[in-house]
Amino acid sequence: MTTSDVPALQEPAPTPVSVPPVSPAWHPPLIWRFLLRLARVVVPAFCRLRISGEIPAELRGRPYILACNHIGNFDPIALTGVFGRLGVAPRILATGGLFRAPFVGKVLGRCGHLQVDRGRATVVDALDTAVDAIADGAVVAGYPEGRITLDPGVWPERARTGMARLALITRAPVIPVSMWGAHEVTPWHGFGAMAWRPLVSLVRRPVVHVRFGAPVELSDLSVDGPRHALQASNRIMAAITDGLRPLRTTEPGLPRYVDPTRPVSTARTFPRG
Secondary structure, X not given: OOHHHOOOOOOOXXXXXXXXXXXXXXXXXXXXXXXXXXXXXXXXXXXXXXXXXXXXHHHOOOOOEEEEOOOOOOHHHHHXXXXXXXXXXXXXXXXXXXXXXXXXXXXXXHHOOEEEOOOOHHHHHHHHXXXXXXXXXXXXXXXXXXXXXXXXXXXXXXXXOHXXXXXXXXXXXXXXXXXXXXXXXXXXXXXXXXXXXXXHHHHXXXXXXXXXXXXXXXXXXXOOOOOHHHHHHHHHHHHHHHHHHHHOOOOOOOOOOOOOOOOOOOOOEOOOO
């Protein structure tokens, strides 16, 4: 990675945020630290990372939540490269199917990541596990939408309320993370496309933007308040959407690259204002 791949972070000074009391620091396992360093080298081979915004200095060493939009299968790989670059080692909320996959599941478990079994009775355990992770002093990252967006324009969808409830229970600050361009690196589906598209990316190296926004204001909401989890969820997605706009000024409607393997749906379209 060259210095031109990651421009200097130039953003206005963040607004002071409410920070949970200092907790015992969670120490990332060796394998997770190794993968973060490896991603710093591997990810730039497939894309040109552009990082903007910042994580407030007062949150360093404290638990907080990173809420990201989900546009493609390369998202977690690109974010791992970004986290490695910034020196952040979050525990990532990931779908249970990955944990049940051979080899991958064992690696995710040993890294300390958090399993979310959507569609199963055990899905309720994910929130308690994430609350415990925050209490242990870990940073928790995840996708509020709960899936790769199916919006025709690849804009964020309406989120599920899990991450919002996590924020309201723990009072951990939520940093919105907006990503654009990762959908060009790998396809949504298809064995053939999965094989050739990354090879194309090795040559083209599409630009992948990742922007960290200001903490989302949730101090007036509580976990027990009527519809407060929904309001918090909507604020988080609005912040992610606002951060996404400047990353795709030349693609305000449909994206330049349309993945033919990705289905589309407007069932969970989130209003963009």
